[in-house]
Amino acid sequence: MPEKLVKTRGIVKGLSEGPALVCKKAFSFLGDVDMDTGVIIAKGHEHEGESIAGKVMIYPETKGSSGGCVVLMSLAKMGKQPAAIILSKPADPNIVEGAILAEVALVCEPEVDLIELIPNGSIVRVDGSAGAVTWTDE
Amino acid sequence: MTPAHDFSLHGTPGHEYKMKLTDEEKKMLDGVYGDPIAKALDYLVQFGEAFDAEKFIDITYAFYPAEMSIYKGSVEDVVEYAETGARVKVPTATSTLACDLEQWNKYGVPEPIYKLQSQVVDAHKKMGICGTYTCTPQLCGFIPPKRSNIISVESSAIIYYNSVLGARTNRGGVFTRFSAVTGKYPLMGYLLDENRKGTHLFNVNLTPDEFRDDSDYSALGFHAGNIVGSEVPVFDNLGIPTETNLLALGAALATSGSVTLFHAPPHTAEVNSIEEAFQGSEPKEIHEVTLDDIKNAYDKMTNIGTGEKIDFVEIGCPHYNLDQIRYVAEWFRENNVKVHPDVRLWVTTSRMIKQLATWEGYTSMIEAAGGLVITDTCPVESHMRISTCNEFGLKVPQIVAMVTDSAKMARYVGDLIGCKTGFRRLDDCLKCAVEGRFI
Numbered sequence: 041m042p043e044k045l046v047k048t049r050g051i052v053k054g055l056s057e058g059p060a061l062v063c064k065k066a067f068s069f070l071g072d073v074d075m076d077t078g079v080i081i082a083k084g085h086e087h088e089g090e091s092i093a094g095k096v097m098i099y100p101e102t103k104g105s106s107g108g109c110v111v112l113m114s115l116a117k118m119g120k121q122p123a124a125i126i127l128s129k130p131a132d133p134n135i136v137e138g139a140i141l142a143e144v145a146l147v148c149e150p151e152v153d154l155i156e157l158i159p160n161g162s163i164v165r166v167d168g169s170a171g172a173v174t175w176t177d178e
Numbered sequence: 179m180t181p182a183h184d185f186s187l188h189g190t191p192g193h194e195y196k197m198k199l200t201d202e203e204k205k206m207l208d209g210v211y212g213d214p215i216a217k218a219l220d221y222l223v224q225f226g227e228a229f230d231a232e233k234f235i236d237i238t239y240a241f242y243p244a245e246m247s248i249y250k251g252s253v254e255d256v257v258e259y260a261e262t263g264a265r266v267k268v269p270t271a272t273s274t275l276a277c278d279l280e281q282w283n284k285y286g287v288p289e290p291i292y293k294l295q296s297q298v299v300d301a302h303k304k305m306g307i308c309g310t311y312t313c314t315p316q317l318c319g320f321i322p323p324k325r326s327n328i329i330s331v332e333s334s335a336i337i338y339y340n341s342v343l344g345a346r347t348n349r350g351g352v353f354t355r356f357s358a359v360t361g362k363y364p365l366m367g368y369l370l371d372e373n374r375k376g377t378h379l380f381n382v383n384l385t386p387d388e389f390r391d392d393s394d395y396s397a398l399g400f401h402a403g404n405i406v407g408s409e410v411p412v413f414d415n416l417g418i419p420t421e422t423n424l425l426a427l428g429a430a431l432a433t434s435g436s437v438t439l440f441h442a443p444p445h446t447a448e449v450n451s452i453e454e455a456f457q458g459s460e461p462k463e464i465h466e467v468t469l470d471d472i473k474n475a476y477d478k479m480t481n482i483g484t485g486e487k488i489d490f491v492e493i494g495c496p497h498y499n500l501d502q503i504r505y506v507a508e509w510f511r512e513n514n515v516k517v518h519p520d521v522r523l524w525v526t527t528s529r530m531i532k533q534l535a536t537w538e539g540y541t542s543m544i545e546a547a548g549g550l551v552i553t554d555t556c557p558v559e560s561h562m563r564i565s566t567c568n569e570f571g572l573k574v575p576q577i578v579a580m581v582t583d584s585a586k587m588a589r590y591v592g593d594l595i596g597c598k599t600g601f602r603r604l605d606d607c608l609k610c611a612v613e614g615r616f617i
Contacts, residue, residue: 051228075250109352114251136228137351140221 043176047151050171051131054145058123060175061087061095062160069108069115069138078120093120096164098154101129112138124166126154126173147171197226197364198233206360214264218356225353226364235365237268239322240358241315241330241339241350242307244272246559247295248566259355260301267361270307271315273332275554277561279311280529285522285550288570291561307358311554312528314425314497316343324447327369329357333432334425334496334586340368340439342424344447349438368438371457374448376412376441378405379461383415388469391603392426392502393583395419397475398467399430400585405465407435412455413442422502429496430585479588479601482616487520488579490597491611492557493604494526495584500534503527503551507540509608510547517548518614529553549611558587558594565594581610 063086072082078093093115102108112135115121125139127148139146145168154173158164164175199207207223209216226234245252275295278285282292302309310318313332316339322328324344330336331350339345348367350357357363367373380402382389389398402411411431419427424445431437441448441455449455482488493506506525510516517523525544527535532553535541541551557580561567567574580591581600588601600616609617 052224110249110252113255113352117251131228133225133229133349134351136225137353140224141352 043174045172045174046154046157048126048147048171048173049149050147050167050169051136052139052144052146053169054124054143055165055167056096056123056145057163057165058094058096060158060160060162060164061090061092061097061122062155062158063087063097063099064155065099066101066103067097067099068103069111069135073111073115075111075114076118076120078115078118091120092122095122096124096126096166097122098126098158098164099128100155101127102132102135109134109138109141112142112144116142116144124164124168126150126166128153128155147173195223195227197223197231199223200234203234203362212263214262215360218264219360219362221353221356222360222362222364226366229364229366231364231366233365234362235327235369236361237328237357237363238326239320239328239345240266240268240270240354241320241328241332241335242270242272242354242358243331243350243352244275244302244309244311245298246274246276247291248276248559248561248563248569250569253294253297256301257297260304264359265306266358268358269320270358271310271318271320272302272307273311273335274313274556274559275311276559276566278552278554281550281552285552287561288572291566291570305359310528310530312497312530313556314499314528317497317499318528318530327363329354329363333436334429336438337428337432337440338425341428341441341446341448342421346374349436374439375410375457375459376455377409377462378402378411379452379456379464380411380413380467381415381464382413382417382467384467384469384472386417389417389472391583392422393585393601393603394472395423395427396430396583396585397472397601399427400434400475400479400589401467401471402465403431403433403435403437405435405463406431406437408437409462411437411440412452412461413440414452416442416445419445422499425496426584433586433589475585476601479585479599481592482579482581482598482600484616486579486598486616487614488581488600488610488616489520489522489614490557490577490580491521491523491607492526492580492582492587492591493584493607494524495556495582495587497556498525498527498531500531500538503531503535503540503544504538505604506549506608507535507543509605510549511543515547515612517611519548520614521611523549523611524557525549525551526556527551527553556587558590563594564596579616581607581616583607
């Protein structure tokens with residue numbers, strides 16, 4: 041099983057590992073996820089009913105109100121925050137503030153499209169300082 | 179907001195900062211001014227480095243997000259933070275709350291929301307923050323001059339400060355607290371000249387009768403914001419706008435788009451001419467604004483049919499000034515009419531402006547007509563918000579149809595309160611309040 045490595049832009053430091061939760065559409069922390077449980081509650085979301093806790097979330101960009109930052113902090117207080125976040129597009133200030141305070145490693149703008157490349161559920165390692173994303177192909 | 183364990187950069191051996199730091203900033207990070215300051219600046223370093231900021235600049239003012247009890251954990255967080263002894267280093271005003279702290283029991287605010295919310299006042303005082311609790315802090319004397327670097331929350335205040343006053347701010351978030359206690363903000367975004375260049379030109383050639391009210395400017399802002407997204411619109415031939423006209427224009431631009439800055443030379447502070455606004459380059463797009471564009475904006479924000487029953491009229495988004503309140507009070511007296519018994523009329527403003535309105539007799543005139551002058555909050559930030567209803571076990575929806583003179587309010591009530599909306603000029607809003615029907 042070869043290990044794969046992709047370079048990204050490291051935004052918020054932290055070394056973490058978890059199963060990939062790959063979302064094809066923009067994600068909003070305000071409204072898409074339950075603040076207490078970390079379960080995705082957005083109607084019709086491809087992962088509706090699944091938890092983001094401990095997952096490496098991979099999605100194009102963050103959408104929605106600045107309240108999303110507060111949600112990420114609340115999730116961290118309950119221990120339900122994601123392990124790391126990988127964004128395809130440049131990170132917006134709001135998600136960066138939330139990730140710094142929630143201590144969630146965050147990287148963005150990978151050199152190749154990880155949404156297509158990483159299968160949902162694979163174990164992914166993220167190094168937020170170096171901007172490195174590694175995973176093993178099953 | 180304070181993490182359970184320290185993970186600051188300055189504790190990491192061999193860590194090299196990408197940002198250029200002054201000796202004073204290094205001292206702050208080393209804990210010379212205490213742990214809260216060290217942590218606050220450390221967060222700002224991480225934030226600045228994420229956006230390739232070269233260095234920090236000193237800010238002269240912070241407009242701070244008052245912790246609202248409708249966001250879980252928010253009030254508890256500031257109460258806990260105030261205990262650290264951290265105090266703001268620059269004059270700091272506060273944005274809105276989830277309820278009017280004085281009149282909460284006059285309009286059905288559940289006691290738990292009020293009790294939780296009221297705890298922020300002491301916390302803010304402890305930190306040296308001025309409890310203005312309004313989205314129009316400029317009306318309470320917080321008027322940073324042109325070219326001053328500041329940090330502000332609240333999209334309508336951000337765009338007013340940047341555009342009308344020519345101060346410089348990005349869209350502040352929860353990190354505004356860390357800037358307030360350190361007096362620092364990373365040099366980036368709208369603090370830099372090159373990002374303040376106009377992108378789109380809007381030529382507004384409308385007659386004073388067609389284009390006059392604050393709500394007309396609000397409709398224009400809504401129209402233009404949809405076109406420019408997050409870029410910098412420039413308006414030509416606005417006529418002779420008042421400060422409330424420009425406030426309404428900005429609030430709407432920041433609603434349909436995420437506009438942070440606009441120019442309307444020579445009325446806005448930064449530039450004197452259209453050429454100067456574009457810093458010598460050509461506009462990306464030029465748009466002629468027609469009366470249809472204004473009418474379409476009113477229609478887009480309206481889904482109540484003519485003659486349908488309405489049960490809420492909200493005016494004062496952004497928070498009204500004294501003259502706007504005077505107009506409403508005198509309108510009811512001169513027309514010798516009262517608010518329909520099935521309708522709630524809210525005139526939202528800051529506590530300072532309300533004091534003046536009360537001294538002038540306007541508050542009692544509006545109350546005699548059946549309306550309320552509400553401070554500190556607005557409908558979409560109140561207990562009437564759907565998410566708040568769910569959390570506190572309240573009945574949803576409490577409102578069927580709301581009429582307002584603000585495109586911003588009209589845009590958000592649909593989603594956040596779940597009622598129908600009508601966007602109209604102020605006089606028509608007041609007529610709706612009297613009739614109890616949409617006209």
